[in-house]
Amino acid sequence: MERSVTRGRRVGVFDIALALGGLLLVVLAVQNAGPALAALRGEGVPGTFTARRLDCIQHPGHEQCNWVGTFRSRDGRDVREEIGFYGSERGTFTPGATSPAFDTGRRGHVYGPGGSNEWVVVAALLAAGLGLIARPLLGVLAMVRAARPAGPG
Structure with missing residues (x-):
């Protein structure tokens, strides 16, 4: 029985730009996390x-x-x-x-x-940033998986 191999997509300039944008969102979220959490707790x-x-x-x-x-x-x-x-x-x-x-x-x-609910925006920025960073990493992972020879089936 023959297995089909799914080819991974290449990481391009667009993916790198998205990852850099994601990194910027993560940096913004991290910078504002302390004050936002303090505001949530009323500290x-x-x-x-x-x-x-x-x-x-x-x-x-x-x-x-x-x-x-x-x-x-x-x-x-x-x-x-x-x-x-x-x-x-x-x-x-x-x-x-x-x-x-x-x-x-x-x-x-x-x-x-x-206090404040600013933590919601900070959490959303963090999640969006991590998602954008993950996109090219998932592409690389897919390429590695696609490059592996198919095992016995």
Whole structure:
């Protein structure tokens, strides 16, 4: 009985470009994993956020707003000016209003007591990146398998 051998596909420039794109996604995910997990758990430097102004961006059929202000740690040592309050919207604050907040060290914003679900995006980036990296590796594996002589059947 004769076995058919499936030929593996070659790894081309496109596969290499996809793998490099995947590597970039993995790097982005890893860089943001610590702060995203800290935000999920509500961990960080505790303090108070004081709203100063509302920044809004208009998209077709949608408005995205974010309150920007000052974060001051509970002990007064850390003060971050011009910092966003993650997840804030137009009606979240008025200028001068304060809220408990915590700082995970993430550039650009602090979090409210409810934390954040940013870990979902980080996990998706990591999975997509690993998938893109795996594609050429699977092609090489298929080529190796195809190059093996068929065993007795």
